[in-house]
Amino acid sequence: MMTFWLTGIYWRRAKKLLLLSLLNRGDMLQPELLSVSPKDDYKLLLLYENGEKKIFDVSPYISGVWYGELKDLETFKKVRVANHSVEWEGGQDIAPHELYNNSISV
Structure with a gap:
């Protein structure tokens, strides 16, 4: 149970970091x-x-x-x-x- 709870915290943190990195990349996207x-x-x-x-x-x-x-x-x-x-x-x-x-x- 404790491992699952920690995994959940890490999963939420990873999703948040991924979302922030995608938002920050928005101004760097350009056509090929x-x-x-x-x-x-x-x-x-x-x-x-x-x-x-x-x-x-x-x-x-x-x-x-x-x-x-x-x-x-x-x-x-x-x-x-x-x-x-x-x-x-x-x-x-x-x-x-x-x-x-x-x-x-x-």
């Missing part, structure tokens, strides 16, 4: 990214599953040793869709919600 096309000015043309086209400016991110590798246009142009976002050959990526929320609709 279908394609990315790099532009010469360090911008990306993004196409989402809902038909939205957006432009994301990568230039503010291109600094430091790791992201600085993207200054080379040939390296920058080797971007691809990966894990609901974009990724370059060197492993550089941008969070999906940041990519979507900080881009401009075209």
Whole structure:
């Protein structure tokens, strides 16, 4: 009986935490990214599953040793869709919600 009662408490706590995490994720949900096309000015043309086209400016991110590798246009142009976002050959990526929320609709 005592084990069942403790299990019930833990179950209610787990449900509450799950609900809170889902509510907190609401602003991070975005449509699935279908394609990315790099532009010469360090911008990306993004196409989402809902038909939205957006432009994301990568230039503010291109600094430091790791992201600085993207200054080379040939390296920058080797971007691809990966894990609901974009990724370059060197492993550089941008969070999906940041990519979507900080881009401009075209």
